[in-house]
Amino acid sequence: MVIDVITIFPEMFEGILNNSIIKRAIEKESVIINVHDFREFSLEKHKNVDDTTYGGGNGMLIACQPVVDCLKSISGYSDAYKIITSPCGAVWSQEKALSISKKEHIIIVCGHYEGIDDRVNNYIDEEISIGDYVLTGGEIPALAIIDSVVRLIPNVITEGSLIDESFTNGLLEYPQFTKPQVYDGISVPFVLTNGNHEEIRKYRLYESLRKTYKNRPDLIDKLYQEKRIDSEEEFFLEYIKKGLSFEEFDKLKVKKPKKKNNA
Numbered sequence: 001m002v003i004d005v006i007t008i009f010p011e012m013f014e015g016i017l018n019n020s021i022i023k024r025a026i027e028k029e030s031v032i033i034n035v036h037d038f039r040e041f042s043l044e045k046h047k048n049v050d051d052t053t054y055g056g057g058n059g060m061l062i063a064c065q066p067v068v069d070c071l072k073s074i075s076g077y078s079d080a081y082k083i084i085t086s087p088c089g090a091v092w093s094q095e096k097a098l099s100i101s102k103k104e105h106i107i108i109v110c111g112h113y114e115g116i117d118d119r120v121n122n123y124i125d126e127e128i129s130i131g132d133y134v135l136t137g138g139e140i141p142a143l144a145i146i147d148s149v150v151r152l153i154p155n156v157i158t159e160g161s162l163i164d165e166s167f168t169n170g171l172l173e174y175p176q177f178t179k180p181q182v183y184d185g186i187s188v189p190f191v192l193t194n195g196n197h198e199e200i201r202k203y204r205l206y207e208s209l210r211k212t213y214k215n216r217p218d219l220i221d222k223l224y225q226e227k228r229i230d231s232e233e234e235f236f237l238e239y240i241k242k243g244l245s246f247e248e249f250d251k252l253k254v255k256k257p258k259k260k261n262n263a
Ligand SMILES: C[S@@+](CC[C@H](N)C(=O)[O-])C[C@H]1O[C@@H](n2cnc3c(N)ncnc32)[C@H](O)[C@@H]1O
Pocket: 084, 085, 086, 087, 088, 109, 110, 111, 112, 113, 114, 115, 116, 128, 129, 130, 131, 132, 133, 134, 135, 136, 137, 138, 139, 141
C-alpha cells in the first residue's frame, strides 16, 4: 500500500512514522509513506498558503491552489483514494480503517488554521473526522488514520492479535492482566488462572459485553439492530443489566448456555 500525506507541517510526522509498528511495516515494505509539504507548491511570493475568508469571519483559510497542485503532483493521483481530514467529515471507525486498508493507494490532506477552501472537496473522495472535537490541524487525525490502517494490512501484525480487539466483533475488548497475580492486594480474576479454556472464553465474552454495556451502550444497540446478538450474549446481558460482574454471576451457579452462535 502507498500512503501520501500532504501538510504544511511535515516534521510533525517524523516521530510516529519512525517508531513501533509503522516503522516495521515500512521496513518490511508492507507500506510506503510519503509526506509532502504543500507550501512548496504555493505560487505566492512568500509561499503563503492562506488568506482571509469571503463573507468575513475570524481566522485564515488555506487556499485551493497549493493543495490541489500538490495533490496533482503525486504519482497515481487520479486512481488514489483521496481523504481530507475535517471535523465536518464522516466519523472514522474500525470498519472504515478495515475498508481503507484494502486500497492500494490513499492520499490524506491535512488542513490547518480555519481549514481549507471548500472547493478542494471537488478533488477529494471522502471527508473524515476522527471525532466530535476540533484539533489545531489535520496532522494528528492523519496519523490516527495511518496507524489504524497500517496495523490492518496483512502480515503487519500477527493476525491472532486482531481477532479479539475492540470493535472487531462489534464489542469492546475484555479486561486483560499480566504478572504479578496479585498487585497492591488486587488479584487477577481466578477464572483466568485455572486453565479451564471454556470458562475463560465465557469470562471474556461476559466482561467484554459488560464493558461495552457500561462504556458504549450504542454498540450493544447496534448489535441488536443488526441481529448480531446470540442467545449466550443475550443471557449474559440479562445479568450484566442487573449490575453483576462475571464473578458475581458465576456464584449464582445458573446453568450457562453451552456455546456461542446458538441463537
Ligand atoms: C482548527 S481546524 C478547522 C476547524 C473548522 N473551522 C471547523 O470549525 O470545522 C483545522 C484543521 O484541523 C483538522 N481537524 C481538526 N479537527 C479535526 C477532527 N476532529 N477530525 C479531523 N480533522 C480535524 C482539519 O484538517 C482542519 O482543516
